[in-house]
Amino acid sequence: MPKAKTELDLWMAEALASPGDAALSIPVPLHVLFGEAVDVARFHKAYWKPEVKDGKVVRRGLEMAANKKKGSLLTAKTGEEILSLQRAAVEAGTRYLLVVDPKKASPFERGQVVLDEITATLEWLFDDGVEDDNDAMLARLGKAHADDPATADALALALDDYAALAAPHREAMDGLGGFDAAMLDEARALAAALRAHPTEAAGLSERAREALGLRNKLIGLLLARVSAVRAAARFVFRDRPDIVREVTSAYGRRRRAEAARRAKKKAGAPEADAPIVDAPLPL
Template sequence: MTKKSDIERWSDVVQQMNAAELPANTVPLHVLLGEAVDVAKFFEKYWKTQVDAQKRVTRLGLESAVPKDSKKGDAARLGPKTAEEILSLQRATQEAQTRYLLTVEKNKSPRERGKFLLGEIWATLSFYFDDGVEDERDEMLARIDAAHAGDPDTADALASALHDYATLGEKHRDALDGLGGFKAEFLDEARAVAAELRSLPAQAEAISRQAQEALLLRNKLAALLIERMGLVRSAARFVFRSQP
């Protein structure tokens, strides 16, 4: 029997997910995929409760956060295989991202590339500005977010958003470069793509169905990954709540 790929393993779960209900992800994908490995390692190390020779508990494990009836809340979804599930979702998300990028390259559409660049710039800015302090940077990003919240799916609207976010990103170019795999060159490319989009005829092609499906698959898998990682972090905060 042929072993299922990581994407195939989660296909049934993905099909049941509602695209409209996917949570927003403000963490750059490269950062998320790296953190997933760290969370999986942490889980493996701290899953089991440790006891001494007299069977006295020396350190509670994450397993202690699982309710006895295994049906209450998110903690019920933790189990001995959670680390393996996180790594599987990490690989699946990476594979889906690669498929999406290859689809974008295959179609060579400035609209598709523009959507990719916009997502990368927005996610990286959001992550960089999220330092727990509300300041002018947060206000500037919020104003741009509000200005483009109701944008129609047109080339001109995408071009405008690319220009605005790239302009804000340029103010922090050095800090953003390399953050979670972000490339400062994306800012230059975003402005170039914006100009190309504005030169397209009014009936410019919409993003291809193939690219849409590839992007949606990636986003659903990333949402599942974030959810699993959140379970581990939540359990860790609870179990080790008495520790600094």
């Protein structure tokens, strides 16, 4: 009996054939991306068809912006494709983690896994709808390490920084989403190992690179479809900001609001308007 194909099997060929070198800059944490992808797929299903009453269109639909040309990412099946790609990317991510064996991995390989785990758990822990010092510190770290080169020294510094930020929250993080707080100790040990043997820890193994590259290419396909739905929504529902808000990234909105508040605080509070005083009436 032939083995049933997984979502990863279904997208493997297209992912491997997609352009690019498998390097990927992901605009949000992976757990946020995967969660929002489900929301976008749900939005696509709800708003694909226009709403018609008494023969009149009372609410436009995404299909009104669909390009009929072959290869268009916005079709009636885009929502289903988003869900399928999300599952495929999760499966590919699991395969990558299994390839990076903690007992056999170089400090660089293991360090990347540990850093991803700490970052994702902090993002989830701090994402409580309240912008506070924790969010600000996490944002500063993200900005500081956004353009880090793929070197042992850069990874070591990132591990130390994120472990230090996480330390006061060790108890709250332990067990959250399966996170093991022992990784915070491991992060510091890995940072020391990376600095002690930077040449030996300079990169991923070939198998790990291939697994990570496949995951990233799948995420690229997923992001393209999510972006297509969001772009179409902004156009089709340009007179309905309430609908557009349903499909935009809540994570992105919070980050933009936080950045605006920090910029305003840095610039200083505006001076209060001078009080309005009535001019004296002529005698």
